[in-house]
Amino acid sequence: MFKGFITVRPACPECGLDYSFADPADGPAFFVMSGVGIAVTLMFLWMEIALRPPMWVHFIFTLPLFVVGCLAALRPVKAWLVSEQFVRKASEAEFSFLGRSGPKQPDA
Known part of the structure; x- marks a missing residue:
């Protein structure tokens, strides 16, 4: 899963799982x-x-x-957070209401 101490590989060398979904950011450091x-x-x-x-x-x-x-503790916690992102199918938040304020106004 890692290349180096805490750098996540692009993909798993065994099964080919793409790790592009994994972005634990500063979460592991904060928790540790x-x-x-x-x-x-x-x-x-x-x-x-x-x-x-x-x-x-x-x-x-x-x-x-x-x-x-x-x-x-840093490496196991980072691995745990990456695995949680995979199991829970974490992704970027998508909001349908961005850019709108209040009720929709009819076009004039």
């Missing part, structure tokens, strides 16, 4: 940063309240945990 950020922040707060470590311990423990957590 939010989830990992909340989890690591709660761990940071617990550690600070329970153990009272010096600040250098937080730099050695907490910052790498943020980075590793985000990088480890």
